[in-house]
Amino acid sequence: MAGLRTPALAVLLCLHWHHVIVKAGTLFAVPGDDVFFNISISIVSSNDGFIAVEKHVDDKHKVMVFVDITNPPYISAQYRDRINFPGIIGLTEMYFWLYNVSIEDAGEFRVVPVGIRKVLGSQILAVAGRPGNPTIVERTIPQVYKDHTLECEALSSSRPETNGFNMSFIWKLNGTILVNTMVRIVQGKILIIRRLQREDRFDKFTCIAYDSDRLPSNESMYYQIDPYYGPAEELTLDPPNRTYFVEEGSVLASITCSADCHPHCIFSWDRGVRHGAKLNLSVIDKTKNGIYRCTAKNPVTHVSFTTALEVILTTRIGTERADRNGFPVTKVSLRVIVVFAIMSLNLVLHFTSFTDRALPANMVRYASI
Ligand SMILES: *[C@@H]1O[C@H](CO)[C@@H](O)[C@H](O)[C@H]1NC(C)=O
Ligand SMILES: *[C@@H]1O[C@H](CO)[C@@H](O)[C@H](O)[C@H]1NC(C)=O
Ligand SMILES: *[C@@H]1O[C@H](CO)[C@@H](O)[C@H](O)[C@H]1NC(C)=O
Ligand SMILES: *[C@@H]1O[C@H](CO)[C@@H](O)[C@H](O)[C@H]1NC(C)=O
Ligand SMILES: *[C@@H]1O[C@H](CO)[C@@H](O)[C@H](O)[C@H]1NC(C)=O
Ligand SMILES: *[C@@H]1O[C@H](CO)[C@@H](O)[C@H](O)[C@H]1NC(C)=O
Ligand SMILES: *[C@@H]1O[C@H](CO)[C@@H](O)[C@H](O)[C@H]1NC(C)=O
Numbered sequence: 001m002a003g004l005r006t007p008a009l010a011v012l013l014c015l016h017w018h019h020v021i022v023k024a025g026t027l028f029a030v031p032g033d034d035v036f037f038n039i040s041i042s043i044v045s046s047n048d049g050f051i052a053v054e055k056h057v058d059d060k061h062k063v064m065v066f067v068d069i070t071n072p073p074y075i076s077a078q079y080r081d082r083i084n085f086p087g088i089i090g091l092t093e094m095y096f097w098l099y100n101v102s103i104e105d106a107g108e109f110r111v112v113p114v115g116i117r118k119v120l121g122s123q124i125l126a127v128a129g130r131p132g133n134p135t136i137v138e139r140t141i142p143q144v145y146k147d148h149t150l151e152c153e154a155l156s157s158s159r160p161e162t163n164g165f166n167m168s169f170i171w172k173l174n175g176t177i178l179v180n181t182m183v184r185i186v187q188g189k190i191l192i193i194r195r196l197q198r199e200d201r202f203d204k205f206t207c208i209a210y211d212s213d214r215l216p217s218n219e220s221m222y223y224q225i226d227p228y229y230g231p232a233e234e235l236t237l238d239p240p241n242r243t244y245f246v247e248e249g250s251v252l253a254s255i256t257c258s259a260d261c262h263p264h265c266i267f268s269w270d271r272g273v274r275h276g277a278k279l280n281l282s283v284i285d286k287t288k289n290g291i292y293r294c295t296a297k298n299p300v301t302h303v304s305f306t307t308a309l310e311v312i313l314t315t316r317i318g319t320e321r322a323d324r325n326g327f328p329v330t331k332v333s334l335r336v337i338v339v340f341a342i343m344s345l346n347l348v349l350h351f352t353s354f355t356d357r358a359l360p361a362n363m364v365r366y367a368s369i
Helices: 007-013 198-202 331-343 345-352 359-367
Strands: 025-029 035-040 051-056 062-067 093-098 107-113 121-127 135-138 148-153 168-173 184-187 190-193 205-210 236-238 243-247 255-258 266-269 273-275 278-280 290-297 304-314
Touching: 025 035, 035 107, 035 121, 051 093, 135 205, 148 205, 168 184, 255 266, 255 290
Parallel strands: 025 121, 243 304
Antiparallel strands: 035 093, 051 062, 051 107, 107 121, 135 148, 148 190, 168 205, 184 190, 236 255, 255 278, 266 290, 273 278, 290 304
16 A cells, blocks of 8 residues: 555556645534535546545644545545445545544545645544633623623634634523623623622622533533722711811821722821821821821722811911811911900800801901901
């Protein structure tokens, strides 16, 4: 047999092959299938009996399937029991049965004149395997109230790799197959969860991949989403006061800023002595007057919110406020208060309870009385 493949014999025996490659089609099979090959070939003239079918796994590796030179035809050992080759080759087609296909049979079956590097026609046989164990991965950061995307990843084991099957997927939630709804949208390997909720963390998702309807992968390990949330728009202060009227020289207990966040928020105060979420003003003097802002930031989602509190310094005769930038706005009016205080102590006491920002203007009006 080997002699047939030497160039000398080939030149001698294989005459006048017109070389036209017929576009390869693909046969899809599952292990155990019986497959019928009907390969279109292009032959202008032939010397019957000098056609081989080679199986190419890739460009370097090929297996001689059979050679139609003898009667009955030679069939290599690997295929001897599994090929039914009628031994008839028309001028435009070649057909044979391959029984009980296995994944090793996958590849391109080329019809070639013996010993000559020409291809008369070919047929790709793709054989499905069970996809490898799938895993669920997140394609977006899971954020409460946002859409979240999961993907079922599985490696195909069908061959040849470049002519694989279209994988299909099944998603399950708590063991029940998921169907498309407004909340959970199944798109093949993608699962979209609309407007993620905190409670969704209890849901257990699994997926199964198919390379052919008949060959499911193992079910993936279950996956639970860990939705990130917070800070909400209103941060919490402890104590909750947003305004402190503090007498100069007194001590203010530290103020703690908090927020419901997952993962834990990072807190910062824009001024004062800060220890993360804690603001410690200790002894109050003029420099402590003004507005303090706490910002909570979620380290994963980068969502942040800011809340403010105001320390208003009180003296025995009045109050001193700061504007939003921390600069006192009552410098002028304080003098007014002093004048006014002499006139009516009661009225000044009344002023100390004002928090209205229009206060200085009002006071000017009073002063001009
Ligand atoms: C092989 O395929 C050709 C065209 O696709 C068709 O005409 C022919 O009948 C087929 N032969 C067999 C044996 O099925
Ligand atoms: C088909 O081939 C497999 C090995 O690939 C073998 O185990 C099985 O017995 C074969 N089935 C038949 C019906 O020959
Ligand atoms: C499926 O799981 C079993 C054990 O649970 C393992 O033996 C087998 O290899 C897995 N299949 C695949 C395709 O990974
Ligand atoms: C894969 O998908 C393509 C496009 O949808 C389709 O034409 C082809 O028949 C599919 N292949 C298999 C094996 O189902
Ligand atoms: C899934 O099961 C968990 C308990 O294991 C439950 O808390 C959750 O609500 C279930 N999800 C759905 C959508 O039923
Ligand atoms: C916080 O406000 C409450 C009532 O508004 C007041 O009784 C309390 O003294 C304030 N706390 C501080 C530390 O100023
Ligand atoms: C606040 O700071 C002062 C001095 O800076 C310190 O003595 C005091 O222990 C601090 N208090 C807290 C609650 O951190």
